[in-house]
Amino acid sequence: GAGVSQSPRYKVAKRGQDVALRCDPISGHVSLFWYQQALGQGPEFLTYFQNEAQLDKSGLPSDRFFAERPEGSVSTLKIQRTQQEDSAVYLCASSLVVGNNSPLHFGNGTRLTVT
């Protein structure tokens, strides 16, 4: 596809369940980012990959959050033992290169609701 694709679009999980969110970046894009967006807020950085290497995971809120990109393309964000405070929209973005003038291209996001 032409853009960043995320699935599922919506996810409802019971507290304590594990969830996996998928991101398919634009083909050939080296850099991949995950963001968390709470209601009424701007996106907050979670983690960054350059190809398959996770270069920064400083934004992950707890050790229940785990991200991978094993072949340098598709990425998965996993949240273990979900809590209500994990309810948010999770946005994935990719860019061809990383430079001052390179915009991030975002997917539509996955809206996670933890009940």
Add this chain to the structure above:
Amino acid sequence: AQKITQTQPGMFVQEKEAVTLDCTYDTSDPSYGLFWYKQPSSGEMIFLIYQGSYDQQNATEGRYSLNFQKARKSANLVISASQLGDSAMYFCAMRDRYALNFGKGTSLLVTP
């Protein structure tokens, strides 16, 4: 640490009028990039416009332009000839090494 501030939680504008959305930033880096994104109710973040700190001219992209005042550390987005489809959240962002740091956003409502 870098910081982006958007002080207008909500704005109204009448169709065909121009509107300015404010953004101020704080950084000690001499080289930086500023971005504006639009987020309609569908949720996707749409890239609108970019301004580099060393760019000599204010950036323009169609109906979007940036009023970049480096000494004041402001990068306001100007939307000319507003359309109903411009109703959305607008976010200002600054690149921090590789990722973007976003402000809290401004909700714009365009009325007929």
